[in-house]
Amino acid sequence: MSTLRYRRYDTVYLGAIGIIGALLVWELAARLRLADPVLISSPMLVAGALRGWAVSGALWRDLGTTLYELVIAIGASALVGIPLGVIMGWNRPAEYALDPFIWLLYSTPLVSFWPLFIIWLGIGANAIIALAFLFSIVQIVINTMVGVKGIDPVLVRCARSFNARAVDLFFKVTLPGALPMIVAGLRLALGRALIGVIVGELFSSNAGLGFHISFYGTRLQFADVFAGLFVIVIVGVGMSQAIRLLESRLVRWKS
Amino acid sequence: MKRWQRAWIGGLAVFAFLILWEAATPLGWVRVAGISRPTLVGGAFVQLAASGEIYDGLYISLKGFFLGFVLAVVIGIPVGVVIGRYRFLSMLLDPLLMAIYNMPKVAMMPLLVVWFGVGFGATVAVVLLGAVFPILVNTAVGIREVDPVWVRAVRSFGGSEWDVFKKVLLPGSVPPMMTGIRLGVGRGLLGVVVSEMYASTEGIGHLIGLYGMSFRITELIAMVGVVSLLGFVFADLIRRLEVWVSKGRAEVQW
Numbered sequence: 148m149s150t151l152r153y154r155r156y157d158t159v160y161l162g163a164i165g166i167i168g169a170l171l172v173w174e175l176a177a178r179l180r181l182a183d184p185v186l187i188s189s190p191m192l193v194a195g196a197l198r199g200w201a202v203s204g205a206l207w208r209d210l211g212t213t214l215y216e217l218v219i220a221i222g223a224s225a226l227v228g229i230p231l232g233v234i235m236g237w238n239r240p241a242e243y244a245l246d247p248f249i250w251l252l253y254s255t256p257l258v259s260f261w262p263l264f265i266i267w268l269g270i271g272a273n274a275i276i277a278l279a280f281l282f283s284i285v286q287i288v289i290n291t292m293v294g295v296k297g298i299d300p301v302l303v304r305c306a307r308s309f310n311a312r313a314v315d316l317f318f319k320v321t322l323p324g325a326l327p328m329i330v331a332g333l334r335l336a337l338g339r340a341l342i343g344v345i346v347g348e349l350f351s352s353n354a355g356l357g358f359h360i361s362f363y364g365t366r367l368q369f370a371d372v373f374a375g376l377f378v379i380v381i382v383g384v385g386m387s388q389a390i391r392l393l394e395s396r397l398v399r400w401k402s
Numbered sequence: 403m404k405r406w407q408r409a410w411i412g413g414l415a416v417f418a419f420l421i422l423w424e425a426a427t428p429l430g431w432v433r434v435a436g437i438s439r440p441t442l443v444g445g446a447f448v449q450l451a452a453s454g455e456i457y458d459g460l461y462i463s464l465k466g467f468f469l470g471f472v473l474a475v476v477i478g479i480p481v482g483v484v485i486g487r488y489r490f491l492s493m494l495l496d497p498l499l500m501a502i503y504n505m506p507k508v509a510m511m512p513l514l515v516v517w518f519g520v521g522f523g524a525t526v527a528v529v530l531l532g533a534v535f536p537i538l539v540n541t542a543v544g545i546r547e548v549d550p551v552w553v554r555a556v557r558s559f560g561g562s563e564w565d566v567f568k569k570v571l572l573p574g575s576v577p578p579m580m581t582g583i584r585l586g587v588g589r590g591l592l593g594v595v596v597s598e599m600y601a602s603t604e605g606i607g608h609l610i611g612l613y614g615m616s617f618r619i620t621e622l623i624a625m626v627g628v629v630s631l632l633g634f635v636f637a638d639l640i641r642r643l644e645v646w647v648s649k650g651r652a653e654v655q656w
Binding site: 157158161166168169245246248250251253256257258259260261262265338341342349350356357360367369372375379383384387 | 407408410411412413414415416419436490493494495496497498500501502504505506508509510511512513515516517588591592594595596599600607610611613614615617619622623625626629630633634636637638
């Protein structure tokens, strides 16, 4: 058991060492042929593939497509999911009525709906957005509902006794009170939407990061596949950092 | 009373949904019968069950799921415990783990089918990858958040490192571990279906892809129903397990 105290800098240094070490092991494994270099590629090859992808301009097109689908999907699920969650949090019969559907969607592997979306909406961005919407909305509804239910009823009664209209109640009590839970839900929902977008692109599309991975995967060009995975990691980490920033801005009043 | 009300209203809502769905096509609300009808789906379900297609598919899918998931637990919990226990290791590996944790593992499908073979191998691999990180990370968090006072207490009474693990760290980190397992089950099921839809010639996911491609909507919806039911049953089992585990905790505390 170590009783050493680590400073803040150590976290950064050690974390960097961990990542560099992993890359080094990977590069050596490929160079020394501990594993078939065709199958595992290598960090140097991946960097080259990434540069080629960026120089050709296809990277920006693919990234743009994926981000576009992601933003539309998450925006639509927030637009539909937050009001739905508020209604479920406010009104008990509404909660009981929608509960079975929400829980079924929450526990189902939602990719199974993919063929239905293809039949209804055709192959392309619409089906992908629909899948990502389905992936993310459940999380937003659940978090919003829990957030609304957690609001101190004294605040609501107080607003009511001062003759607050439903609109005022919503914007001045309910929404601010449930905000921490909603933003937390948004963060989880973004991760789920990313899964939906990538899976949809993987299955059938002609642009996007998932398409890039699938395209080069079937041609066994794994350096390009890893380059795609790398960009997806960047998107995932970037998004969760952005939400964290939003969280600290929006929820500052809480502390 | 409240419980009864919940079941009653929920059941009524589901029933109303089924009625609307049944009526939508004959009443002409939906031009193309692209949504089938519940009665037809029910019939298809009976037929698919009678022909054994559902069981064969379920058997293959569940085999892949359980093998991958058991591997994820067997790897994830010990590694999570070690990373959570040693501050140095967690600082070294945290950014790497976070990067991988944030990536949808299903994106690795094209690699996995080449590395482990189309079908069963790739399915086990994607379930393992999907489930192991939530389990590992949550276990590590659980271990880290155990009050160090308890560790010192065991130490000062001459307990060994093994005693610390067995008597303090493991019981203390059970709730986050269960969270990891619950998330892992969801990711694992997702992985099974994606893998079988992406490239496989058997399993429930394959059947869904097959009926989708041949536009047999009724059978397709019946199969989606089977997968949904599977997810629901798993989620329910996990919830029961969580309740059971936390009950045990309350008993041993004092």
